[in-house]
Amino acid sequence: MNASANLMSPEELLRRLGDPELRVIDARFELTDPAWGAAAYAAGHVPGAVYLDLDRDLSSAPGAHGGRHPLPAMDELAAKLGALGVGPEHEVVVYDQSGTMYSARAWWLLRYAGHERVRVLDGGLAAYQAAGGELVTEAPAHPPTAFPLRLRPEMVVDVTHVREALGDPEVLLLDARAPERYRGEVEPLDKKAGHIPGALNRHFLASLKDGRFRTREELARALAPAAGKAEVIAYCGSGVSGAHLVLALEEAGYGGAKLYAGSWSDWSSYDDLPVAVGDEG
Template identity: 50%
Template sequence: MTDPIVTPKWVLARMYEPDLVIVDCRFTLGRPDAGREAYAASHIPGAVFLDLEADLSAPVREHGGRHPLPAPEQLAARLSRAGIGNAHRVVAYDDQGGMYAARLWWLLRWLGHDDVYVMDGEFAAWQAGGFPVTDAQRTAVPAAFVLNVRDELIADVDQVRRALGDPGVLLVDSREASRYAGVQEPIDAKAGHIPGAVNRFWKDVLDDQGRWKAEAALREQLTPVIRALDDGRDAVVYCGSGVSACPNVLALYRLGYPQAKLYAGSWSDWISYENNPIAKGEER
């Protein structure tokens, strides 16, 4: 299995190869224009920009969470307009530890496209390396993107409900510990977590320099999830809106567990149903 995490030097060596599409995924929650403005000011030469909310999510409705999954056909059309087709390799970067880049990585896998990578160390590592940047925007040539949707990579709210109390399923909450425990909730309307979920904060897949941890450290961080998968159980990973769970799914993929599922609507979808139960504190 090819490692989906690549270094800035890897990108530099391949950035002008015609089958490589570099995607800038920078985004700031609460400042919807910040990513596009950062891209307009400076980005990796040849990169195209895809916005989390405008391009990689559907409009918010009553259910589906804060960043609902786009319809596969609509996402494929958007990727095609960005010059991404089935024959292309894709490498994504952001400035938030790989969280938004991992969202694109997961979306492409969901649509059946595996030749996709996340640049380690985000845009800051590219700049720190003294590599070229530009404000010139690439004119994308549309490419053919044929869908091969993998529904087995997704869990919806009904599947998560059935997972409650099911020893064959482990729920994994990717938010920081205080939000998981219900001590604070700065974003969503209700605090707490889905009953039975274990907490594995997504940022703990990164080291102190913001780079992806080595395999041994990742295994230690995700030990309960790995044990569950090794025992033949399912793992369903969620976060606040289906975005910051993606680095945990990516980490499991790197460790040889591509079967981990994403609850795409995540906590913000779960609490949109009045009767869904909520737990607080630590799980035993």
């Protein structure tokens, strides 16, 4: 793959370990075992990496609406980043266990906060270790800094925006969930089964091949319905794997996609919103 503004290879990370201008964020997490990520970090992480937890740091507490992983209070996230030694002077690379949705959520949030120089480690920690990378248990002692918050509200939409966009031929909705959840055949987590009417299914894991992102050309073909649309909105179950789909769209050359942060867990929490089942594409 050609050099990417959104992805870092494990080989580049290995070359740059110890670079004072680089900050590394460990975003490992497991939905079925929320304590796993922090424990995995303590057991061994990339040298210099700091840890951000999906539930504690990259989300706020859920309510009746807004989804299972509402966006965090961004001023609190900015303060936490600064305390961990992450500032505007740094390039940031984020990793999780396999280069998928947890690192993409952190990547998206840093961009939403106004920090453009952030990339995801392609292939995650598994690829880093396969390339010869070693782990350490020592927590870094980066000097604290200030992380200025420059929010980009154009990157995110809410339930009202999505409802008003239904039926608009210039707006494309992409659902990042597994096909069987999109079709409404199963729903293990949320109130209703199905998808937002008119949405097409593009499972986020289909953007990967052998654990790494597909080429720009492959992604562009798979995400071709985004071409020429005035607005592309990605969503998933709770705004986590949807961020991975936004990343795939960026890699495909379809920049500017928005994230419906509340996603299906928000949409399905409203009794009056329409639900579609079956395959729309």
